[in-house]
Amino acid sequence: DVKVTQSSRYLVKRTGEKVFLECVQDMDHENMFWYRQDPGLGLRLIYFSYDVKMKEKGDIPEGYSVSREKKERFSLILESASTNQTSMYLCASRLTGDITDTQYFGPGTRLTVL
Amino acid sequence: KQEVTQIPAALSVPEGENLVLNCSFTDSAIYNLQWFRQDPGKGLTSLLLIQSSQREQTSGRLNASLDKSSGRSTLYIAASQPGDSATYLCAVRVAIHTDSGTYKYIFGTGTRLKVLA
Numbered sequence: 001d002v003k004v005t006q007s008s009r010y011l012v013k014r015t016g017e018k019v020f021l022e023c024v025q026d027m028d029h030e031n032m033f034w035y036r037q038d039p040g041l042g043l044r045l046i047y048f049s050y051d052v053k054m055k056e057k058g059d060i061p062e063g064y065s066v067s068r069e070k071k072e073r074f075s076l077i078l079e080s081a082s083t084n085q086t087s088m089y090l091c092a093s094r095l096t097g098d099i100t101d102t103q104y105f106g107p108g109t110r111l112t113v114l
Numbered sequence: 115k116q117e118v119t120q121i122p123a124a125l126s127v128p129e130g131e132n133l134v135l136n137c138s139f140t141d142s143a144i145y146n147l148q149w150f151r152q153d154p155g156k157g158l159t160s161l162l163l164i165q166s167s168q169r170e171q172t173s174g175r176l177n178a179s180l181d182k183s184s185g186r187s188t189l190y191i192a193a194s195q196p197g198d199s200a201t202y203l204c205a206v207r208v209a210i211h212t213d214s215g216t217y218k219y220i221f222g223t224g225t226r227l228k229v230l231a
Contacts, residue, residue, distance in 0.1 A: 004157070033219075035221075040223060041223065042118070042203065042221045042222055042223040042224060043158075043203070043205075043221040044221075045218055045219070045220075048218065050216070056210075056216065058218065059218075090157055090158070092157075092158075100160075100163060101145075101146055101148065101163055101207065102160050102163075103158070103160065103219070105157030105158040105159070106157050107155075107156055107157050108155070108156065108157055110155075
């Protein structure tokens with residue numbers, strides 16, 4: 001079974017702090033995605049990566065950056081956390097060429113910025 | 115710009131009822147449409163995927179249909195059970211750059227289903 005893990009289930013940070021959210025998958029997937037999920041807005045794509053050292057902006061990249069130095073790990077970075085970044089963050093991975101187009105999601109990190 | 119809408123936002127039904135969840139999208143240029151289930155505080159689990167050339171897919175008590183021309187999909191759940199209680203989301207896969215073959219998924223806001231015992 002594919003396993004996608006996220007470093008923390010719950011995080012509380014202060015405004016202005018630098019925040020790292022880590023995502024690790026164990027199935028050698030090339031594609032990885034970061035979403036945030038807010039009530040009434042659904043999941044919105046922040047950044048994604050098609051392979052190591054590759055990254056592309058999603059729909060709401062402002063205030064975020066990412067790092068993909070190793071295939072299994074995709075990190076989301078909040079350079080200076082703000083209260084409007086309080087949200088549930090979900091990571092997903094997918095195998096290139098998978099005809100089932102299955103995205104495997106992690107359990108999520110609920111981030112609160114005070 | 116592609117938008118995905120799910121109505122209703124919440125639904126409560128008694129156990130045993132058949133029910134339909136709706137998903138609509140504004141642009142018919144999609145690769146596929148997926149239905150996901152999300153349990154409280156958890157990630158998403160894929161339920162069914164319909165390719166753009168297909169009309170429906172079935173898995174157990176679930177049946178999903180796709181009408182690309184009208185921009186609609188439905189998820190039919192037969193003989194609902196309390197264990198079906200969850201939020202159901204649909205998502206469409208769309209092209210970002212057709213030259214490079216890059217794509218993304220656009221999600222609806224979900225329907226929160228509660229099946230009462």
